[in-house]
Structures are given as C-alpha cells and as structure tokens.
Amino acid sequence: MRNSFVIREFQPSDADACFQIRVDAFLSKFYGHLGPNSITAAVNAYMPLDYIRMAKTMPVFVAADGREPIGFAVLKWSGSKEAEIFSLYVRLDRIRNGVGSGLVRTAENWLRESRPEIERVTASTAVPLLNQEFYEKIGFRRCGESRKDSPDGPVHVVHFAKDLMQEL
Numbered sequence: 001m002r003n004s005f006v007i008r009e010f011q012p013s014d015a016d017a018c019f020q021i022r023v024d025a026f027l028s029k030f031y032g033h034l035g036p037n038s039i040t041a042a043v044n045a046y047m048p049l050d051y052i053r054m055a056k057t058m059p060v061f062v063a064a065d066g067r068e069p070i071g072f073a074v075l076k077w078s079g080s081k082e083a084e085i086f087s088l089y090v091r092l093d094r095i096r097n098g099v100g101s102g103l104v105r106t107a108e109n110w111l112r113e114s115r116p117e118i119e120r121v122t123a124s125t126a127v128p129l130l131n132q133e134f135y136e137k138i139g140f141r142r143c144g145e146s147r148k149d150s151p152d153g154p155v156h157v158v159h160f161a162k163d164l165m166q167e168l
C-alpha cells in the first residue's frame with residue numbers, strides 16, 4: 001500500500017537514502033525554480049555522512065516503508081523557545097500520501113513531550129510555489145520573507161511559523 005509507513009528515529013543506515021531523496025527533489029522539482037548553480041551547490045551541501053553527523057545533535061525522523069526510507073525531517077534549535085523544520089523531504093513517488101504531514105506531526109509531538117519549553121516551530125522555503133500550500137494546510141502561517149544570496153542571484157525565501165499549543 002502506498003500510504004503504509006511508520007515514522008521512527010533516524011539510523012545511520014538511512015543516510016544514503018536521505019541523501020538521495022533530497023537530491024531527487026532538487027533535481028526534479030526545484031531545478032526550474034532555483035537555477036543550475038544553486039542546485040549544484042544545494043546538492044553538494046549535504047552528503048550522506050552529514051546526516052549521520054546531524055542526527056547526533058538534532059532530532060531526525062524517518063518515514064519508512066519496511067526498511068526503506070520514503071521521507072525524513074530534521075529539526076534544528078533556533079532559539080530558546082523555537083525550533084525549525086530544517087529539512088523536510090518526501091520521496092517523489094510517495095508525495096501526497098500523508099508522509100510529509102506525518103513527519104511534521106511527529107516532530108511537533110516529540111517537541112511537546114521532550115522539549116516543552118519550545119513554543120513555536122518555524123519553516124522556510126525558497127520554492128513557495130511548490131510547498132506554501134502544504135505548510136498552510138498543516139497549520140503554519142506565513143510570517144515573513146527575506147532575500148538570500150545564491151550562485152544564480154538573490155532568492156526569495158518565505159518563512160512560516162506555527163504555535164505548538166495550537167491544534168490542527
């Protein structure tokens with residue numbers, strides 16, 4: 001079943017799949033929005049070993065169908081009362097099956113239980129045309145925008161936030 005999956009903690013053996021899932025999203029979905037040099041820089045920014053390193057200091061959740069990762073989310077601390085969804089990627093053949101929203105919900109529940117001092121979760125995207133609707137559908141509100149330098153010129157980044165006390 002396409003919508004059968006569990007969400008669990010990252011294991012080092014997930015690193016290659018996480019790398020590939022992110023690379024595929026950049027090549028297939030983001031390429032036309034960001035430009036070739038930005039895509040090359042973004043693809044090279046995180047190698048499989050970087051996921052293993054990140055998981056030592058940040059919560060990383062993996063959606064898996066059997067043993068196979070089909071999506072992942074990385075949380076990052078962005079202040080004493082705030083956490084950021086630093087990375088969120090679903091394997092392209094499994095999008096629109098509840099994997100992304102399931103990963104975010106798991107991250108939010110984990111924060112409520114393990115880090116009750118965190119009041120707000122944020123997320124940002126350089127491709128709002130592709131995923132703004134997703135964030136709004138799962139309860140985030142647009143809270144700002146900025147410009148970020150990239151190898152192909154300035155990129156418009158949209159920021160979202162969600163109060164952790166808020167229920168969907």
Ligand SMILES: CC(C)(COP(=O)(O)OP(=O)(O)OC[C@H]1O[C@@H](n2cnc3c(N)ncnc32)[C@H](O)[C@@H]1OP(=O)(O)O)[C@@H](O)C(=O)NCCC(=O)NCCS
Pocket residue numbers: 025029087088089090091094095096097098099100101102124125126130131133134135137138
């Ligand atoms: C954005 C992303 C994480 C969403 O994950 P997903 O598993 O496809 O999303 P879900 O199935 O949980 O969607 C939940 C709801 O959000 C909305 N939604 C999801 N993707 C959407 C889209 N592309 N356009 C409009 N609405 C969307 C839908 O209302 C959906 O509910 P429905 O399918 O019942 O209508 C996924 O598409 C992805 O990995 N994209 C490439 C990488 C990316 O953009 N990452 C985001 C950080 S930059």
